[in-house]
């Protein structure tokens with residue numbers, strides 16, 4: 001049943017589509033509860049006859065059940081629902097968790113990577129569980145789950161949206177439709193919060209005040225159920241998703257300044273200070289990451305289109321980079337050696353790997369936001385990842401904490417070749433990096449022995 005192991009096409013509620021917050025981790029879990037909570041739910045407390053109170057309680061009830069069900073799945077318990085796959089016994093190994101991030105409003109030219117996660121999942125069904133090195137993902141007795149997509153909101157046409165009264169109206173319209181209103185925060189913040197929640201880092205989710213579902217308050221942090229022990233594999237989405245993801249992964253694993261680094265494979269440095277006056281875009285995300293973790297802990301491989309401001313930036317800041325030109329005469333194992341030597345010299349212990357699929361030649365990946373001719377072949381990239389994985393495993397000093405593969409835009413694709421390349425990179429990446437994924441625990445863990453509160457149980 002190899003096709004059950006990996007990236008299943010997610011369940012998307014009927015009627016949800018382009019531009020809607022489709023496929024959100026929480027919102028999609030709604031479909032796992034066929035009963036209308038409006039009728040099935042009976043608040044136990046006094047005053048339950050009050051319709052407003054009952055409705056509000058039931059929203060909460062549903063919300064928390066969804067969280068508990070995801071937590072159970074990730075803890076390795078059986079959860080017989082489609083789209084979430086339980087693949088092993090309860091154990092202390094890291095769980096590989098796919099997280100789709102269907103956001104492409106960070107791009108300046110070609111849109112469409114919001115459909116990347118969907119395309120990657122679809123194409124993944126043709127792949128088995130073996131990787132080129134002979135490693136079989138099933139041999140790890142690990143749990144591999146697909147957590148679905150992070151909820152993204154693409155309707156941001158008017159600054160009016162951020163007015164309190166407008167937001168309140170929007171939230172009430174969700175409630176009128178029987179849906180849980182989104183906590184309307186920026187997409188970048190939402191990605192960071194969701195990733196933190198997945199990784200077990202305390203986060204204060206924006207939620208609804210008890211007596212007014214149209215309002216938003218911050219709950220105490222106990223309200224989030226930390227999952228922890230996760231190796232996240234993010235499927236983009238445009239490259240701006242990497243910035244909030246790095247913030248979350250770093251918060252989960254970093255123990256001291258300078259111990260966390262990112263390795264980019266990308267045709268572009270994405271190192272503009274701002275694009276159209278905005279700080280976080282897919283053309284400036286690496287600069288934001290650099291602000292966060294320090295430029296000397298930023299590594300870039302495959303650069304071949306660079307603006308003057310970016311070249312000055314990465315040179316002056318001391319970003320470590322390999323242009324595509326320099327790779328022409330470098331073997332993948334030499335690159336891996338240079339990367340490891342540099343990381344060790346920087347005293348790095350935790351590594352985030354970010355692959356912009358446009359690092360591959362434009363002829364290989366037409367379905368991407370910024371195709372760039374003159375790039376590497378899939379063979380070269382896979383070899384480089386294998387060499388790197390083997391070296392990290394041998395050294396045992398650096399743990400790979402997360403992988404993202406971004407900028408797959410299926411509308412521009414031909415014969416799904418770009419999505420195929422993305423799946424290849426993901427599977428080979430997990431296969432070769434997994435042995436280098438150490439058992440070290442993420443920040444705050446949910447202890448397996450801790451009982452869920454009764455109201456959290458399924």
Ligand SMILES: [Mn+2]
Pocket residue numbers: 239266267268356358359370
């Ligand atoms: Mn790029």
